[in-house]
Amino acid sequence: MLILQVCADQGIAPGGTKGASVHLRHVAGALGNRGHRVVTVAKREPVYVNPHPAPVRSLDRGLLAAVREFGLPNLVYERYSLGHTAALEFAHGHDLPFVLEVNSPLTVEALTQRHAPVGFAEHAAEERLFREADSVVVVSRPLADYVERLRGRSDGIVVVPNGVDPAAFPITAAHTGGSTLAFLGHPKPWHGVSRLADVVAAVASRHPAVSIVVIGGGLGVGELMHRARATGVDDRITVTGPLGENGVATILFDSAVGVAPYPPNDFFYFSPLKVVEYMMAGLPVVASAVGDVAATVGDGGFVVDPADDDALASAVSLLLHDPNLRRRLGGIGRRRALAEFTWDRVASQIEQAASALVGGSR
Template sequence: MMRIAYVSTDPGIPVFGCKGASVHLQEMVRAFLAKGAEVTLFSPRMEGVPPQDLTTARQHPLPPVLKGDADARARGQIALNRDVAQALEAQGPFDLIYERHALFAHAAMDYARKQHIPSVLEVNAPLIDEQSRHRSLERIDDALFLACRAFAAAKQVVAVSPQVADYARDMGTPADRVTVEPNAVNPARFPDPAKFADAFCVGFLGTLKPWHDVSLIIHAFAILRQTIPTAKLLIVGDGPERRRLTVQADAAGVIDAVQFTGAVPAEQVPSWLARMHVGLATYRGSDPFYFSPLKLYEYMAAGLPSVVSRVGTLADAIEEGKTGLSVPPDDAEALAAALAKLANDPGMVRATGRTARARVLATQTWDDVADRVLLRAGLAPARMDGAA
């Protein structure tokens, strides 16, 4: 049986949480398990109850990174490397070391290189740039040095977008070791497409952070309500922007038509998406775009058309007019017009949603991603059935 070590040392990602990063992590583990692999999870955030189908994954909790000032947190993350190396040695041997890239993390890739074990470093964002821009980053020289060390040691780097792939190459990864794997979906979570019942419902799924520009959504929704007074807005998720967004919706006079669900467990997401008629993926034009929004692929799997901001390569993820619509960023009037177009054409909503669902389920599943990852690591998926 193939033995896979899955390492995630980011203190902001609870393995069994409901944020997008947690869902991504769970789905990759689920895909590896489905291929017959034995998966051992290493993380400082192992709290919570795993979904039933992930209970067979072994858990090795790492010491928690204590909260405190940015410098103390950085020192805690650096110290975690020693624990990772010791844990891998104690729990091994492994046939593959798979790591979700985190600030200051290098031990997993170093261990794999020294032990001549295939390794994959999954990179979801230019973390040093992101941390410096949106939060605070102490010990930046250490962060750069250790990131370069991890990128150099990894046999394969899987980047979630072309922009993140560029970041990996800038960090020193040879170009032939870098591949792009956007986010994907688990078809089993979305057995049925949306029914488009009740009043026209605009929907957003995700963490309420500034770069998701939910403020623009509320502004556009207020405009939409002037011509479609029965429209509803469903915001599935939670985050630091919720209070401000609630105040904005109240000031715009649409608070009675807006529902904030708060944080929702992954298993409940499909039922919330089923209440929508269209899913939104909005981003500010002034921010660098390097995402592969999980929400977009889940909208598609749910049979919803999407409306996305025309930033970076995001519009390339849809087929204009066939699986969704794209609009300029920061333009509430344009977003409202796109929503009105869909609200006034139920046939288009159904057709684009149907096409989006068929396309994503045929081409972008976590099982397919796991197959490609294993192949690039030199571990053909055919070996996962227990054959020698």
């Protein structure tokens, strides 16, 4: 099957390090590994931190330019981008099945998190895409409920949580006595990363070597560092900046606990890549009980009340105190990730949804 993967989001660079770029790359790669030909058509020019596994062509040149070069696809598969309906219209115009991948409710996100203006056109485009897509792939149950309300029906909605590449983590965390807490990603307001300064301050008396490594960077680090200076723990924080997969795996191998300290959120629609990557690396997870996070972590760590900083610190302290417990929970998480959260599993679920639309051809 020839699949045209479309991404009209200017903020998502094929080959980049942010979570959306990781997702774009691995969906393309996993579908390719299952025998499909994938061509990615993107608004943003590619970068080469992590090479994209499919040919990348510019969306500015139009979808027809890609078709002239590679042939008419069997499927148009678009990562939902705010206000973009051209891929849907292209698919309809050429009598092709259209699958929409929805990673977040972009109109809600733009208003509540990015404080960006969203008008009637963007809302209308979102509802149209949800209603007219032949199938909608979403990353979480809360997001499925959101799509269903606008789509007006549940048929064609498939929940496919994010995955991780086992090959990127050939060895698992050593658990040899270190006291480093790992946060993977470029901090955003909804990550709650500044809370980690208080966690470190709370457990430092019992674990004098405790530290944090932020595997990423960006403007969001400033809030964490501000809080760290206020609590006197700024010397315990390391920020790596963007890293490729090998660099990420190396740091997780040397860490003790993977943390995801999300604040309270009544509509947590994410499927956090960081959580499944911690699990694949053999790290026990300490995370907030929001959205589908508890269902993802299972018995691979501790999930606590998102409003309870003391519970967060207590869970971290317990794990730092007991390397055998870290090893046991990390092993449970690793096995769970291998069974349920690989990119091949993601691709197989997408393939299943697509095959029903294109008659199972490849």
